Amino acid sequence: MLASVSLWCVAFLLTVAVLATAIARRPAATPIVYGASLAASLVALASALGGLLGDPASPATAILPLGLPWIGAHFRMDALAAFFLTVVNLGGAAASLYALGYGRHESAPSRVLPFFPAFLAGMNLVVLADDAFSFLFSWEFMSLTSWALVMAHHRVADNARAGYIYLVMASFGTFCLLLAFGLLAGVDGAYTFAAIRADRASPVLAILVLALALLGAGSKAGLVPLHVWLPLAHPAAPSHVSALMSGVMTKVAVYGFIRITLDLLGPPEWWWAMVVLALGGITAALGVLHALMEHDLKRLLAYHTVENIGIIYIGLGLALAFQANGVAWAAALALTAALFHVFNHSVFKSLLFFGSGAVLTATGERDMEHLGGLIHRMPLTTFMFLVGCVAISALPPLNGFVSEWLTFQAILQSPELPQWGLKVLVPAVGALLALSAALAATCFVKAFGITFLGRPRTPVAANAQEVDRFSIAAMSLFAALCLLAGILPGLVIDGLMPVIVSLVGERMPVQIAVPWLSIVPIAESRSSYNGLLVFVFIGASASLAIYAIHRVASHALRRGPAWDCGSPNRSPTTQYTSGSFAQPIRRVFGTVVFRAREHVEMPPPGDSHSARMHVDLRDLVWEILYAPVAGVVTFVADRINYLQFLTIRRYLRLVFLALIALLTVLGVWL
Amino acid sequence: MDGLVFDIAHLFAGGLVLVSFMMLYQDRLYALLNIFALHAIVLALSVGWQAYIQGAPHLYITTAIALLFKGIVIPVALHRIIQRLGIHREIETVVGIGMTMLAGIGLVALSMVVMLRVTADADRLAREDVALALSVVLLGLLMMVTRRNAVSQVVGFMSLENGLILAATGAKGMPLVVEISVAFSVLIAFIVIGIFLFRIRERFDTVDIHALDRFQGDRG
Incomplete structure (x- = not known):
């Protein structure tokens, strides 16, 4: 029943996509297409939530007479699929809402409108698919529609290259998954997931399938070293599509990985976890270091997606490690952390991309060095962006903190693991995770500070206007979700339990039963966290401080000249720049990781030109x-x-x- | 009876291979067309025999098509084309009869080795038929590869098609539709290539396909 509701939504989205090709040139097309996408996403979201809260023992299934003739197309909404459908359709609904306003500024609507609903439909189908053929077909459909969206502005410099690299990487990924499913299906061609589950692969095949799944799903998700297309392709698309690609499509890739390794492949070996953990740790650290070096707001966000995918894979690796050693309660904790982070990242990364899209609409700029001072011109966008920054930097009381804290809680259980390899690796990965969390906070201080604070660096930034109410509505929705999931994490964790039970056979303690809305990952005596308490404390102390300041100091708002160190030069270029903010980190890590070289070009004596400083960064992976x-x-x-x-x-x-x-x-x- | 049935079917199929070999060393176009007509007649005999022993009357239609179109209409039409093009005196430089024949023998051996192994558990009659049919196909291809004249390439292509029909009729229960469509596809290919010949002739004053190479454009 629920599966067929979702399939009807997909059919509706595809119909909208076809209709959009006919009406795309009319001005009314934008509200019609995005409105229809919004409605379909909301219905599909309701259906997915129903699946998540419903009876996990009897998942909804549907078989259509499409696809391979002797198999048909199987669809199934079990707990895992329902959770990812929730993520997909929540992101889809918010992106549609945002695009109701943002899409009006689109210069080539006929290149975006038909593919947007098709892209949403593709992502839904991947998660719903219950046989290898439907899965691969939907996967490729999703890749191609998103590629078309990346190429929407194909005449902009570098977009064609981004599209080309994306297409190559996407084909490579699908190719790897094709081989993986071929190996899983075996010689007798058992392509339905039920048949694959019933007929476990031999150990040698399982290794091959794991490697192929890492390559195939990892290239879509953005695991280092397969991440190169993300920072090129995600920013090239229109911002609401960037939000979907970065926030949602990478999660569909994570879904593919979970489906293969934890569901179809059978019991894991302990050393699989070594590979996944190492890749996750490297991905997290390298992603955030790349992001720090970046001055383009959307590229910075795309590199942060790489980092967050790393965090999710660390969680998945821990889940594999615990599962292989039969420590099911710890596996449940690690998997919950990973899935919680999947949800969180989809929310705050979409929010941040919406914010960067709002900045792009208002100023036409993505380069942070040309922005600044937007807090005065766009107060609402600034506030939402700040919420997103705080969430992605994993600061309490927002949601990013909860999932990273849970990941750390899982890392702290590593003494339960008997293998020395894991005993050594897991704390090392934990150190990488801590490093990347700290660097992420640095990076978002930079992103927020340079873009929204200080004085405008260019006239466009000085004359920016606040964006329309649809964009604001979409951003406020996700900002509210960031806060809600941060102060009521117990509800989310309990909501995830059917998924966890279906994959590892064990669950975390019931969180709703814990008094005062705290969350307790293992036991009260070990550790607990109360987001609401932190929120109330922060709110109360901040209010108190504000009250004290206004009480003790003057009531009036004063505007005075910014202190300029006594220098008479009031040019905005004297402000702290993105490059100068990142310089300490660049000197510490960049010289090794990016072979960063700085050289100063001094003018010859007597020449009054200014000196120039160049920074060369090399992408060694490339x-x-x-x-x-x-x-x-x-x-x-x-x-x-x-x-x-x-x-x-x-x-x-x-x-x-x-x-x-x-x-x-x-x-x-x- | 069974032995005789088998022997006669084998005789016709083997005859087709033999005629294919005869085509390989014809360096005059008229002679080539005559041999091709013979090829079609042997095919018609073979298909007719298959129709008789399989008790499949629809195969007689295939026999008739082979006899009428391939045995009479196409050779006559090609005769006239050659006359109109005025190339009936041309002597083709074949790769070298000895080498071609040796290659042909090798191909027959190859198809025997492959087919007899692949179809190890198939019907004895069909097995031999399919193996010989593959030989005819390969010999047709060999002819297309070794000839330079467009007319002889057309003939090579159609002898290849004859091999396909031999294989199709050798297997029991092949629906008539397939055979008719195969026959017609050959006919259409023949017409198209015929028109092509005139076009080539009009443009380049020769049907030697080497002439086309000069007009291939940039050979970056």
């Missing part, structure tokens, strides 16, 4: 891993290109020789 591969492919393609210009007889001869060769192989082989 240089070591991608550039050689690209070089080899180009070389081979150049050689093979010769085949394109042969004579008819030579083509005939090639076909003939190929046929003979194949027949010979057949003759020798059999």
